[in-house]
Amino acid sequence: MYHGAKWYSGTVRVTFVALGQEQLGISLLSAVLRHAGHSTSLAFNPALFHDRYFLDLPLLGPLCDRTPQMIDQIVEAKPDLLAFSVITPIYTWCVEVARAVKARLDVPVIFGGVHPSAVPEVCLENSCVDYVCVGEGDEALPMLCEALPGRPRAPIPNLWWRDGKSIVRGPAAPFVQDLDALPFWDKELWEDEIRIADNYLTMMSRGCPYRCTFCFNNFFARLPGRSGGKYVRQRSIERAMEELISAKARYGIRHVDFEDDIFTVDKAWLRGFLDEYKREIGVPFQCLVHPRYVDREIARWLADAGCEHVQMGVQSADEEYKRKQLLRMEKEAHLEGALEALADAKLGVNLDHILGLPGEPPSAQERARELYARFGPRMVQTFWLTHLPGIELTREAVAAGLLSTEEYDRINRGGTRLFHSREAAGQDAQQRFYQRYEVLFRLMPLLPKWARERVRAEQVPEMNTGTATAVSFLLAVTNLAARRDQEALNYARHHLHTLRRQLPELLGRRAPPLRWLPPTGNQSAAGRTVAPQASAIATSDGAM
Numbered sequence: 001m002y003h004g005a006k007w008y009s010g011t012v013r014v015t016f017v018a019l020g021q022e023q024l025g026i027s028l029l030s031a032v033l034r035h036a037g038h039s040t041s042l043a044f045n046p047a048l049f050h051d052r053y054f055l056d057l058p059l060l061g062p063l064c065d066r067t068p069q070m071i072d073q074i075v076e077a078k079p080d081l082l083a084f085s086v087i088t089p090i091y092t093w094c095v096e097v098a099r100a101v102k103a104r105l106d107v108p109v110i111f112g113g114v115h116p117s118a119v120p121e122v123c124l125e126n127s128c129v130d131y132v133c134v135g136e137g138d139e140a141l142p143m144l145c146e147a148l149p150g151r152p153r154a155p156i157p158n159l160w161w162r163d164g165k166s167i168v169r170g171p172a173a174p175f176v177q178d179l180d181a182l183p184f185w186d187k188e189l190w191e192d193e194i195r196i197a198d199n200y201l202t203m204m205s206r207g208c209p210y211r212c213t214f215c216f217n218n219f220f221a222r223l224p225g226r227s228g229g230k231y232v233r234q235r236s237i238e239r240a241m242e243e244l245i246s247a248k249a250r251y252g253i254r255h256v257d258f259e260d261d262i263f264t265v266d267k268a269w270l271r272g273f274l275d276e277y278k279r280e281i282g283v284p285f286q287c288l289v290h291p292r293y294v295d296r297e298i299a300r301w302l303a304d305a306g307c308e309h310v311q312m313g314v315q316s317a318d319e320e321y322k323r324k325q326l327l328r329m330e331k332e333a334h335l336e337g338a339l340e341a342l343a344d345a346k347l348g349v350n351l352d353h354i355l356g357l358p359g360e361p362p363s364a365q366e367r368a369r370e371l372y373a374r375f376g377p378r379m380v381q382t383f384w385l386t387h388l389p390g391i392e393l394t395r396e397a398v399a400a401g402l403l404s405t406e407e408y409d410r411i412n413r414g415g416t417r418l419f420h421s422r423e424a425a426g427q428d429a430q431q432r433f434y435q436r437y438e439v440l441f442r443l444m445p446l447l448p449k450w451a452r453e454r455v456r457a458e459q460v461p462e463m464n465t466g467t468a469t470a471v472s473f474l475l476a477v478t479n480l481a482a483r484r485d486q487e488a489l490n491y492a493r494h495h496l497h498t499l500r501r502q503l504p505e506l507l508g509r510r511a512p513p514l515r516w517l518p519p520t521g522n523q524s525a526a527g528r529t530v531a532p533q534a535s536a537i538a539t540s541d542g543a544m
């Protein structure tokens with residue numbers, strides 16, 4: 001259970017380090033710390049044109065990188081604790097920053113998030129990493145702050161640290177059950193960096209009922225010692241609306257991005273929430289859904305409440321392969337039913353599709369082509385298979401000899417190349433096969449139905465990898481532009497906003513000092529009495 005602020009006393013100054021965009025883990029932990037009586041600041045590298053997300057432009061990326069300035073800011077700020085929220089794509093950068101800061105400042109460093117939770121020992125191999133949080137950090141981080149300065153005298157739940165040659169492993173804390181007891185995201189931390197009103201990032205739940213072998217839920221939900229509570233947890237409608245209403249008043253939000261793994265996972269909750277959302281907030285939104293959690297009613301409610309489009313994973317169109325290899329249990333009928341329901345509600349859908357899955361029959365691409373031709377998604381987002389730490393898909397690839405132990409080590413150390421690299425797709429012929437489908441899938445949403453139904457992979461000209469990548473990218477951009485896609489517009493606005501802010505630094509001016517945010521006390525959250533309305537949904541390992 002989260003116990004609010006009552007354990008803690010004394011102010012610790014914690015600097016969070018972030019790259020690219022808002023990280024909700026940081027937004028939450030900053031709120032938890034300020035609520036517990038500590039001060040926080042943000043050291044941010046927007047990493048324009050190389051955000052390990054969408055863009056990686058070799059000339060502009062290094063020009064806009066502000067890692068050195070950010071390190072200076074941290075050293076000058078002299079925090080009591082330096083905290084990183086680490087996902088695999090940014091792990092090596094986080095280590096680089098921690099090392100550079102520690103060379104100039106004696107400050108304890110903590111890594112938390114998905115990557116350290118998957119490979120805590122690997123993170124602790126770095127002498128610049130003092131603490132690692134395995135699993136959720138809502139209690140571990142304030143408890144560590146309470147123990148500072150110096151090493152904690154007793155183990156802290158979910159926290160690991162080095163003690164000479166051995167590792168102290170704090171006991172596992174169960175997943176936080178009452179999400180309502182947590183404070184709201186600390187958006188104030190990002191106010192200077194992000195145009196919050198353009199796209200308000202939020203989540204109404206934690207967890208997913210599934211354990212797809214390529215997803216972090218595959219290992220995170222099964223972290224040892226966490227049994228005894230629900231993994232899928234939902235905030236109450238009352239508390240969710242309280243957050244959104246105050247965000248609307250403070251920022252005038254124009255668009256909301258619900259990043260829940262499956263926004264529609266609890267149908268009764270959804271019905272009640274969308275009614276309130278439409279009445280009180282009424283701005284367009286987007287969310288993630290799953291083929292088994294969309295029916296005609298859900299699609300209609302979403303559209304009626306202002307949903308702009310949804311994102312849904314297809315990943316592979318081979319039902320048996322999906323069930324056996326990916327632990328994705330949806331049947332073709334679920335997928336088609338969901339697509340039909342969304343089409344009838346006139347809701348656009350972006351579909352995620354993985355290329356290069358090991359052992360997937362080639363016919364799966366043809367099946368996917370037929371499906372996409374029939375339903376005309378607004379976008380097919382192709383991702384090349386990426387091996388990430390901790391997940392079954394990676395371990396199975398090692399067992400099957402598809403990855404060497406050296407490659408496995410490299411992946412665990414953040415050396416994995418991400419979605420737009422084709423490294424996992426096998427030899428040339430296989431790569432060319434997938435490349436043709438990538439170009440085709442990116443092209444299809446631009447075509448009218450009659451043309452979509454006629455076009456075939458064999459008609460896509462043979463291209464080398466560089467050309468195919470460029471063509472796929474251009475097709476995606478054309479599609480975004482043709483649709484005046486809100487996310488893409490916001491992405492462009494974010495670049496302009498940040499470039500303007502960064503200009504003095506680019507011209508050689510010193511970076512401004514970090515901005516410290518004071519403790520909030522009890523005003524923002526758990527201090528209030530919380531009605532026990534949060535519903536929770538039983539978790540079953542990939543069960544259907």
Ligand code: B12
Nearest residue numbers: 023024025052083085087088112113133136137215216259
């Ligand atoms: C929102 C989101 C995004 C957003 C925002 C990205 C961001 N940087 O946050 C967008 C759409 C931009 C995005 C992009 C990408 N994402 Co993303 N994304 C998510 C998503 C859906 C939610 C993350 C979140 O905010 N969770 C809510 C917070 C509260 O949870 P949390 O971060 O886990 O934090 C808790 C604990 O982990 C821990 N903790 C976290 N940080 C810290 C720090 C400290 C000090 C401590 C003590 C504890 C701690 O405590 C927190 C509270 O309990 C997750 C899936 C998920 N459900 O988590 C994927 C996920 C994080 N994304 C992932 C990936 C791979 C990507 C992309 C590479 C995809 C791509 N290129 O297309 C990019 C990379 C972007 C980047 N450079 O950061 C993977 C990461 C896997 C991995 N091993 O690293 C995830 C896990 C999904 C997956 N495939 O499994 N993503």
Ligand code: SF4
Nearest residue numbers: 208210212215217261
């Ligand atoms: S359904 Fe989506 S979020 Fe859930 S485990 Fe599978 S890929 Fe991850």
